[in-house]
Amino acid sequence: MEPAQLKTAVMNIVNTSRILVQFMLNQDLKNQVRRRRLWQCGNESNEDIDTEYSQTAGPSTLEIMLLMGQVIAVEHRFWAQETSTDWWDRIVLQVWDDSQWRRKVCMRKGTFMELCDLLSPALKRQNTKMRAALTVEKQVAIALWKLATPDSYRSVGNQFGVSKSTVGAAVISVAKAITELLLPKVVTLGNVQVIVDGFAAMGFPNCGVVIDGTRISILALEHQGSQYINRKGYFSVALQALVDHKGHFTNINVGWPGRVHDARVFRNTTLFKWLQQGIYFPDQKITVGDVEMPIVILGDPAYPLMLWLMKPYTSSLDSSQELFNYRLSKCRMVVECAFGRLKGSWCTLLTRSDLSQTNIPIVIAVCCVLHNLCESKGETFMVRWEAEANHLATDYVQPDIRAVRRAHQEAVHIREALKTSFITGQATGVRVLFVSP
Template structure:
């Protein structure tokens, strides 16, 4: 006699009823969990019901901006359906990437959130990042009207300033090799993002990828921006006279110290 048979015979019908009831409850819990981690909340709630305040709170952008972003990235993100599976929509690829980049959630957790596998999350992040780099950066991160920028900084009390420059540390996992090179002065592993912005805080030039240990001044001296400034081609013909001295426009910021 096995243990299951012995238990059912000695426990009686009451125990069997309890076991059946527990089985039903567990099945209900599993169904509830599946619904909670399915993609319905995105397809039927976020896309169809949420207002701008909910979009801002969860995605840091309004729905109209999100849809515009999807349209801009669409040429690089469209995928054809196959006989094996339906391709993810552009909107879903973008929202998965935004969620992963904006939160500390694991790939598995993000996958559960949107009803996809963790490998799909990884692929979406890489595809969207590549599309942004190829299609948006050349259009969005650009100098624009230099005279307007110089005048804007001058009105704030910074004459001859063509941009404010500084760096920020992006936390990363320790690289397998040369990890010590990525430990910044605050004691954690990072890469440095150095950016130049105009008088309204809009990015006009970015440089990314230096190890966290490297000083901002060294990073700046090894950028194309520095070379262009040295050659006088980044702020062309932007000079003002202060105390009978003609001075060109140039970036201001602690990264240059």
């Protein structure tokens, strides 16, 4: 049977069943009227009662025709709310210049279109009978708008002519597509020698990356809220990141409860194991004084002093220690600036995320991917974004954890040698390169 014929047959059955039910109800009502009138007027004839009922409750000609098989099929239609897409189709896509694109989605139109092309395999949808599917461009624009502004789901939906539930679905769909297709390619360690040379120009030799952590505020999670309250008293999750000399994220770890100390987060990552095993960086060493020094990462006092991790001196400092701390701090400013640009561009990180516990880490990771993408494309970070970010951040001050751990004795020797070389101005020795098999 053809689809059209099958549809007609189904509609006929439905309509016939409806009329049969109505006819049976009418017959029951007729019997009730007859019994009531007989009780009230014992001498009234059944004929009179039947005549009276037939004038009010009997089956109509149409009902009789339906019962005889002459069914009139009525096609039911799906209902969907009409929404306007003129603003997106005729204004944004055709009229907006690059400055307007940057203000609202933090990137120029060209970069936006490149991103859409990369995500198209995962986001392309088919039209349905109820409504036309959102285009890839519109899905990505909705997601970026929500991530880049503190606007509500309803406000973003009004802009694009969609419901707030559609906005939420678009954000998660785009976020999952980015983590699947772009995260492994964009957040990765680049050319190590270029990075080492970049930090050397800032005053610190044989440095591969800098490490730091920050807290992203969230709404309280059910049944486990106390685990997520950080030292400043608000609910959050931890974001730990390694950053190169240009402020690009090379490794991220996100999702630990905000109450957990940065050092504990670090020790429980795969990154820590790689660094311990010496497989994250090439086996490239330099001589500092009479000490060999591998490629190191730089951290704040929250992290442990290791052969491959240098951190500042604390307590009372002499002039040589202050110089060492200055050199280290100058390089560490890169990661702090990277966090500042990350949150300034993607303001959703400064508001209390209302996403599920599963989706919160995904969206934070996506913001890191978008940060790297915009940095690599030379997208301009607008000054007003920093001011807006500072305004939003006043309610959610980030924690300043200053814990000190026992240092490994060999790591102490390296730090002491670096301190001495900085104060005396000695050369750092000849670099010897060993590439691990």
